[in-house]
Amino acid sequence: MEPIIKCPDCNLTMEKGFMPDKGRGELRQARWFPGNATFGTCLKLYWFDPKGTRLITSYCCPQCGLLRSYAFLGTN
Ligand SMILES: [Zn+2]
Structure with a gap:
């Protein structure tokens, strides 16, 4: 189940997305290390x-x- 994240300032539901990470001519989803x-x-x-x-x-x-x-846990 997807979490519902609310903006702490506007109290609106925030839109899910990702930050791209470019390397060796390809785009990937950025990772936390x-x-x-x-x-x-x-x-x-x-x-x-x-x-x-x-x-x-x-x-x-x-x-x-x-x-x-x-x-999030489990996103490796
Ligand atoms: Zn906001």
């Missing part, structure tokens, strides 16, 4: 272990545009 980011040379972000990551779902208020993002 536990812990600290690890950077290599030239600020290239490295991550090797997708264990414990979650897809990020974002909700937008249709009136004021407020965004709220969630990394």
Whole structure:
């Protein structure tokens, strides 16, 4: 069952969406990673272990545009 997220300012139901993450010529849904980011040379972000990551779902208020993002359990 989809959660109903209400805007704390307008009390309207927020619209479900996602933030894209571009890499290697493709678009994916952005993920939340536990812990600290690890950077290599030239600020290239490295991550090797997708264990414990979650897809990020974002909700937008249709009136004021407020965004709220969630990394729900079970979205890996
Ligand atoms: Zn609002």
